Amino acid sequence: MSLSFADPQEAALSLHVIAQPDLRTWWESQPAPVRRWVEASGFTGAIGQALLVPDADGAPALALAGYGTPAKRARKRFVLAAAAEKLPQGTYRLAGGVADDALEAECFGWLMTGHVFDRYKARKAGTARLIAPDGIDAARVEAMAAGEALIRDLIDTPAQDMGPDALQQATEALAAEFGASCTSVAGDDLLARNLPMIHAVGRASDRAPRLIDMTWGTEGPRLTLVGKGVCFDTGGLDLKPASAMGLMKKDMGGAANVLGLARMIMALNLPLRLQVLIPAVENAVAGNAFRPGDVLTSRKGLTVEINNTDAEGRLVLADALALADEEDSDLIVSMATLTGAARVAVGPDLAPFYTDDEPAAAALAEAAGPAADPVWRMPFHTPYEAMIEPDIADLDNAPSGGFAGSITAALFLRRFVERAPYMHFDIYGWNPAKAPGRPKGGTGQGPRALLGALPRMLKL
Structure with missing residues (x-):
């Protein structure tokens, strides 16, 4: 898989990066069907959680990525990559949730999920692609x-x-x-x-x-x-x-x-x-x-x-x-x-x-x-x-x-x-x-x- 961002013109799912302390506020702002789906799925905003939320017809409407707590994030790098590795194949566009000073590093970590060393054995790389968010130098990342x-x-x-x-x-x-x-x-x-x-x-x-x-x-x-x-x-x-x-x-x-x-x-x-x-x-x-x-x-x-x-x-x-x-x-x-x-x-x-x-x-x-x-x-x-x-x-x-x-x-x-x-x-x-x-x-x-x-x- 190419270590590059997706074409910004591609159709993309909105990806909401949600920290555990912010989940309740976000949840309360959503329509009742979304609230019920998130609650039933056991999504808590923990690091590494990833969830697709369907629309009324069952098609994916948006995606969620857990971002943990500040204390948990301080013990890891590339926290967003933990969710990206679990997201199904497709293109995603960030809808907030990552601080500006962490955005470049999180995007770098996401891109690296697309790389595996497979010279001697077939191995599967991450297939979730990200559209470069505003505020980063995509070419640099x-x-x-x-x-x-x-x-x-x-x-x-x-x-x-x-x-x-x-x-x-x-x-x-x-x-x-x-x-x-x-x-x-x-x-x-x-x-x-x-x-x-x-x-x-x-x-x-x-x-x-x-x-x-x-x-x-x-x-x-x-x-x-x-x-x-x-x-x-x-x-x-x-x-x-x-x-x-x-x-x-x-x-x-x-x-x-x-x-x-x-x-x-x-x-x-x-x-x-x-x-x-x-x-x-x-x-x-x-x-x-x-x-x-x-x-x-x-x-x-x-x-x-x-x-x-x-x-x-x-x-x-x-x-x-x-x-x-x-x-x-x-x-x-x-x-x-x-x-x-x-x-x-x-x-x-x-x-x-x-x-x-x-x-x-x-x-x-x-x-x-x-x-x-x-x-x-x-x-x-x-x-x-x-x-x-x-x-x-x-x-x-x-x-x-x-x-x-x-x-x-x-x-x-x-x-x-x-x-x-x-x-x-x-x-x-x-x-x-x-x-x-x-x-x-x-x-x-x-x-x-x-x-x-x-x-x-x-x-x-």
Whole structure:
């Protein structure tokens, strides 16, 4: 099903979104037959309830969607999607009941009911279509939905079909769709182009490591997005247990999220110059795998002692960030499924981010709420710098002790960006349980908040 709004000229049922506290007032304003039908149907306005009300001839006359209470809505996102998933096939037009500041997010959630990941199994998407209500930018919501669908599809695809080569092909397809350019450096050419840590992490796989580089736009401020593209992470020689390896197809979630955001930016033709850098690798085990105790030299020239081969994401990001910082960027944003410590700190639903740019942090926090894309600022706590400085190299990729794991990873990455304003997201990229508009599986975290914040961040 298309992730788009219905033609406003289509015949549509009037959809009344009714919160539980407002049901009695609405009910009393209706004709007696409607009151009797609603009462007999047990409709209470609870979240997820959906009801068609017939006319005198039995044909649908209007529809109702439960909107719950403010307290219940505060515990969920995309509340309207819960009813949309239950409405029968047809076209609907909102007849009020959703606050203006929630309208865009609720419409986005509705559109996402039309998306399922069905590459390997037939699955049914929602069939209820919505006419874009007054007060929202329909093209913007559709662009966000298409970007989110791309993110979910990329993450949900298993590693057998989403290796570094397939991630490159997905990026090339996106570039072709929007007239962007896309190049890549792969295999031993990474060494010739001074991208040694990307090569070291990916060289043990039979699928060559690579740096994917997509550029778009010719005018405006320069935005560089860097996404971790570890297409599968065994942990390397510090092998993960099976319980920790099961979801590692999602370890390219950072790459998926920056590609989804890039799709939104290009679809909306934002006035900026965009670069997307994706270090795409598979962290595999073989005789030529990098080892604990090795010391790698990065593109920037900083040496890195390897104390855990399972802390590989920051290594590939470091080379890409160093390359990004060599350009005249107005903002560099990295996104990565980087640390379990971030999940312990904030769980799977919040997207932790780091920045030293106070106005950018404020813009992001302001944009996250209306986008229903929650973020949480974490500190670049400079006193912890000593924790990432070992005795025999400039940096340690996995400080011992286990404290402040997300912060030390972010501080590690910050060492590779000196010129441009920098923001880093340590995301999970996975929805662990089905929710309205959000099936279990890959998910976007941060792109919609960033999209809303970019005009302030970059003065667009």
